Amino acid sequence: MRLAVVGGGVAGLAGARAALVAARDAGMPLRITLIESAERFGGKVWTETGGETPIDWGPDSFLAAKPWARELAEELGLGGELVAPGPAARRAYLLLGGRLRPLPPGLAMGIPAGAPALLGAVREGIIGPASALRSLLEPLMPGERREDPTVAEVCRRRLGRRVADRLVAPLVSGVFGVAPEELSFRTALPMLAGARSLVLAMARAPRSGGPIFLTLRPGLGALVDALVAALEGEDLRLECAAEGLARDGDGWRVATTSGEVRADALLIAAPAFAAARLLEGAAPECARALAGIRYRPSVVLHLQYDAGALARPLDGSGYLVAGEEGGVVSACSWVGTKWPHLATDSPRIRAIATSPEAFGLSDDVLRERAAGEVSRVMRARRGPEEVRLVRWPEAMPVYAPGHAARVAAAERALPAGVALAGAAYAGVGVPDCVRTGQEAARRLVARFALTPRFRTRGEGP
Ligand SMILES: Cc1cc2nc3c(=O)[nH]c(=O)nc-3n(C[C@H](O)[C@H](O)[C@H](O)COP(=O)(O)OP(=O)(O)OC[C@H]3O[C@@H](n4cnc5c(N)ncnc54)[C@H](O)[C@@H]3O)c2cc1C
Structure with missing residues (x-):
């Protein structure tokens, strides 16, 4: 069986690995082509290394109660790197x-x-x-009657x-x-x-008593690196964008910026708008439903203060900002308190700006406004030494009213042998992205494992 995976974020990577494991268990030869448009794997999961401590520019942790990311980390040999927030x-x-x-x-x-x-x-x-x-x-109030x-x-x-x-x-x-x-x-x-x-x-609601969040000591990028290593020997392509899909007998031809990829099955783990563009010709109804899923931007800022600059003690994980406060910053993490393994002499604050208005500001204005707001709250004696930022233009899919119906309509209209996975569908967090990738891949493998010609032949026509 030849599987093409479009999108090398956690959903696509976890899906590709799950497909390998499932095919091996089913005794079915499998070849994977993973198509990723960016110059690195991981999508929103991105750890910058090389500095004093790693910096996660996307997610910095995941929910412990949803087991899929933790279990995957353990299976990949990263169990010893799992860390809980400080007390x-x-x-x-x-x-x-x-x-x-x-x-x-x-x-x-x-x-x-x-x-x-x-x-x-x-x-x-x-x-x-x-x-x-x-x-x-x-x-004492009556239950909810409204539809969505x-x-x-x-x-x-x-x-x-x-x-x-x-x-x-x-x-x-x-x-x-x-x-x-x-x-x-x-x-x-x-x-x-x-x-x-x-x-x-x-x-x-049951309380586990354990930590609410977990991260990986080297940053969440370690999960991406381990997944890529687990896919060694497969055809992993960076800077290769999928541009269109066409039927190819019982299988598919994926047009990409670096040539055509032929596959028996497709796992589309790119964001919904990219999936919609891909499926426009082959499954227009599905594409229409997917195109209805909007995205919202975010900006992540890292503010580095020098030792002693902050009069306010960093005695917690950080703070959320009530909407009525205005401003560009919507939340801040006190990095070294939240994650003691990342503590440095000079305190670091990770701020998030999620409003479209904040995203519309220039980098310079955004840096200045965020630094002003954070410095005021933290009673800073001096401004930050350094403010760096990363923009995520399509950070989060919006689960708007009608979302479940939209996803169901897209799933119903999917052609056989094609599956969807990722943040757009059933949970935006890393664990749910891992889960949807794994489940979609296992479904595809199970479907082909039942077909005698795929059990005996690794390659298609
Ligand atoms: C700033 C920020 C903070 C977050 N914080 C947390 C957190 O603390 N905890 C948590 O659990 N979650 C968090 N999330 C959410 C979580 O990180 C994401 O929802 C998740 O990583 C998305 O994974 P994915 O694989 O579905 O999609 P993505 O990571 O978006 O991956 C999709 C991939 O598809 C590629 N692609 C797109 N189009 C094409 C194409 N045509 N051809 C080939 N490839 C294509 C993209 O380049 C990308 O690599 C955060 C997200 C952001 C942005």
């Missing part, structure tokens, strides 16, 4: 009214799991007592505007890089979709 990182802050206020324990995605979390938020001046009481009464409301609609209606805007919105925007007004509640928070009460569902 002080349990504390996080909210910037509200120009002041950092500790976020109370007992919040999940900003949703309070009961009275202690709400009382904590009142004590810190994040919400008033009336707002806390309103949220406490949420379990946004996160903002559900949370404002059920928890009240203050809790929705000051607690839920900063956390949800931090994860999805998109405002809750744009996000489908069901798709973004599927674990709450059928719940009668958000507060009760959060109160009953």
Whole structure:
């Protein structure tokens, strides 16, 4: 069987490796061509090495509760490199009214799991007592009837505007890089979709007691490197963009910027807009559904201060910024406290700007504005020594209302022998990208492993 994988982000790489393993287990010869348009593998996962410490310019960690990224790291021999955040990182802050206020324990995605979390938020001046009481009464409200409301609609209606805007919105925007007004509640928070009460569902949610996030000591790029190493001997192409698809007997011809690739099956793990362009001719209905998935930009900034420049102690993982604060920065991580293995004498702050307005600013203005905002909050005696930034024009797919139906329509209209994977479909985080890549690859291999001619012959016609 010949498998072409389009897109060498974590979804495509994890998918390619899963296909190799599944084919080996099925006793079916497999040849993979992996087509990646950029000059490096990894997509959004990108660790810069060579400095004092590695810098992750995309994701810096992944959720531990979703096991697929951790398990993959372990299978690839990186188990010893998995690191949990430092103990002080349990504390996080909210910037509200120009002041950092500790976020109370007992919040999940900003949703309070009961009275202690709400009382904590009142004590810190994040919400008033009336707002806390309103949220406490949420379990008495009737369940959601609307077909596919946004996160903002559900949370404002059920928890009240203050809790929705000051607690839920900063956390949800931090994860999805998109405002809750744009996000489908069901798709973004599927674990709450059928719940009668958000507060009760959060109160009953199992707690592992372990770390919420994990990273890899050398940076998440180590996962990419290990996946590429596991694919040694396969045809891995960089700076090679897939441009079109056509039927080739029972298989496919992929037109790329460096020639044609022929394959029996295709795993498309490029972003939805790129998948849509590829499928335009071969599966127009599928392409139309995929083209409806919008993306939002992000900018990641690294601010390096000299030792002693910050008067504010770095006693937590960092802070989220309440929407009403304005400004360009939406969240900051205090790198050395969140990840003690990355601590340096001169403190580093990773800031994220997710609003389209911030993305529209020039690099110089963005650097200056972010440095001004962070320095004010951190009571800096001097400005940062260095501010570097990386732009992600299409950082995050938007799980807008109708997303699940759009994805289902795309899947239904997919031609046989073609599968989709990646952040656009069923979870934006690294673990879900790994999972969708693996599942799609295993489905394709299983389908071909049942066909006698593929079991005995590695190469197609
Ligand atoms: C700034 C930022 C911070 C994040 N933080 C976190 C975090 O802390 N934790 C977490 O779990 N997740 C985080 N995420 C989300 C997560 O990193 C991504 O959703 C995930 O890495 C996407 O993986 P993917 O393989 O689906 O897509 P991508 O990484 O986008 O890979 C797709 C690949 O396809 C290639 N491609 C596109 N078009 C073509 C074509 N025509 N032909 C060939 N190749 C093509 C692209 O070059 C790219 O390499 C973050 C994302 C960003 C941007």
